[in-house]
Amino acid sequence: MSYKKFDENDVILNTLKTYPKCEFFVFDGKIFYNDRPSQTGKFSSDVLHVPSGHISLYEINVDREELIHPFITKQSSNIAFETVSKSSYTLDFQLGDVISGSYPLSASITREYMPTAGQRNTGTNKETGGTFETSPVHPHFYALKNRLDFYGYRSQHYKVSSSFGDKSQQTVNLLSIPSIFFGNRIKPGTLSLKWYVTGSLVAELQDTKRNGELIEVAGPNVDAVAGVALYDEGFLLLTGSWALSSDSMALISGSASGHNPKWIFFGAGANDGVSVASTAATNSSASFNLSFQGTNEVQTMTMFAHARKGEVNFSNNPTYYDYGQDVLEITSSQIYEENRNRTIKNTVSSSFSDYEAPFERQVYISRVAIYDENQNLIGIATLSNPILKKEDQDLTFKLKLDI
Numbered sequence: 001m002s003y004k005k006f007d008e009n010d011v012i013l014n015t016l017k018t019y020p021k022c023e024f025f026v027f028d029g030k031i032f033y034n035d036r037p038s039q040t041g042k043f044s045s046d047v048l049h050v051p052s053g054h055i056s057l058y059e060i061n062v063d064r065e066e067l068i069h070p071f072i073t074k075q076s077s078n079i080a081f082e083t084v085s086k087s088s089y090t091l092d093f094q095l096g097d098v099i100s101g102s103y104p105l106s107a108s109i110t111r112e113y114m115p116t117a118g119q120r121n122t123g124t125n126k127e128t129g130g131t132f133e134t135s136p137v138h139p140h141f142y143a144l145k146n147r148l149d150f151y152g153y154r155s156q157h158y159k160v161s162s163s164f165g166d167k168s169q170q171t172v173n174l175l176s177i178p179s180i181f182f183g184n185r186i187k188p189g190t191l192s193l194k195w196y197v198t199g200s201l202v203a204e205l206q207d208t209k210r211n212g213e214l215i216e217v218a219g220p221n222v223d224a225v226a227g228v229a230l231y232d233e234g235f236l237l238l239t240g241s242w243a244l245s246s247d248s249m250a251l252i253s254g255s256a257s258g259h260n261p262k263w264i265f266f267g268a269g270a271n272d273g274v275s276v277a278s279t280a281a282t283n284s285s286a287s288f289n290l291s292f293q294g295t296n297e298v299q300t301m302t303m304f305a306h307a308r309k310g311e312v313n314f315s316n317n318p319t320y321y322d323y324g325q326d327v328l329e330i331t332s333s334q335i336y337e338e339n340r341n342r343t344i345k346n347t348v349s350s351s352f353s354d355y356e357a358p359f360e361r362q363v364y365i366s367r368v369a370i371y372d373e374n375q376n377l378i379g380i381a382t383l384s385n386p387i388l389k390k391e392d393q394d395l396t397f398k399l400k401l402d403i
Contacts, residue, residue, distance in 0.1 A: 003371065004306070012302040016402075019190075022181045023291040024053065024109055026267055029275025031108055050106040055180065057105040070101040107178040109290065111270040113252065117141040118168025140174060141167075144235060148228070154211045157225050164225075165239070173227070173238040173264040175290070182294030186231045188212075190293035193236075195219075195244060195261055198285045202261060203244040219244050226263040238263045249286055261286065299403040305368050307395040313361045320363070321345055362390045368397050 031053025203219030226240025
């Protein structure tokens with residue numbers, strides 16, 4: 001079969017912008033993502049081999065007894081995983097050794113509670129006996145300080161130090177959302193944080209102004225700003241410290257002390273070690289809902305493959321010929337010649353019994369193969385049902401590829 005080249009107007013490149021919705025529900029140390037139930041398989045209690053509320057990157061290991069894992073053989077090319085340090089690569093592995101990784105890779109939201117966000121560890125001067133500050137107790141807050149000040153043009157609530165207070169001296173509740181959930185950025189105006197006590201909604205935050213301010217739209221302090229959202233980076237910083245209800249519950253890991261529901265405790269149990277077991281108290285009355293829409297740009301290629309009149313009406317499929325004919329005319333150690341007198345099977349249907357309709361050259365197209373400029377096969381488009389192509393017909397197949 002001869003190759004056909006796409007014309008200039010047969011290939012169209014577009015960017016499709018989508019807004020996938022994500023919803024997390026947190027209860028008693030467990031996270032539930034988009035209401036997905038846990039699926040039990042033959043070899044695992046969860047077919048994706050990841051905890052509840054997590055997604056599995058690539059989804060390679062699905063209900064497997066022995067998990068697939070990546071590996072690299074140490075060679076002179078010095079290729080290794082990023083998780084292997086240079087010293088470990090040099091000292092711990094010899095040429096020919098296999099360096100293994102592990103699958104599945106998973107991701108979910110994470111909460112970090114910072115009683116005093118800017119607090120630093122202290123060291124002691126051995127000579128004078130005095131103390132001095134060393135590394136930050138909460139390095140993630142320090143990593144975000146410049147970014148928070150940068151977004152100060154959107155709202156003064158972003159700034160580390162402003163008329164609204166000094167975040168370094170405040171209690172900060174940091175929620176981290178991996179980018180695999182939202183794509184390029186979180187869509188402004190779609191954030192919603194709901195706090196429930198015994199199943200009843202006591203307060204809700206939304207970014208109604210679309211400038212990153214998380215504003216209380218339901219609860220005891222409506223219109224108050226309880227935190228900010230970093231749309232591009234996927235972080236939510238909550239500083240709202242007012243009581244949302246008079247209920248008392250344990251919301252800090254390792255402590256059974258009761259606290260009123262506050263925004264600085266939102267998301268307790270989201271991979272932070274907080275649960276009924278860790279607090280030895282009844283915090284099971286608290287549950288949280290976080291929802292938003294991401295922004296994902298998908299590059300798409302649309303191709304139009306044409307089958308003109310008189311084209312693509314021959315097939316190499318053996319069923320194209322009448323059954324029972326000899327395929328070869330001559331064959332030997334020097335000659336290979338097929339039977340040139342083989343007759344093509346007439347597939348034209350007739351409306352009458354015991355009557356064969358006049359012969360027409362026609363085929364059924366079931367696939368369209370795509371090749372690059374070097375005639376390497378790069379893709380195959382398979383039709384849901386074969387399409388009849390007659391010799392006097394023009395057909396066009398629309399192929400779409402998401403990149």
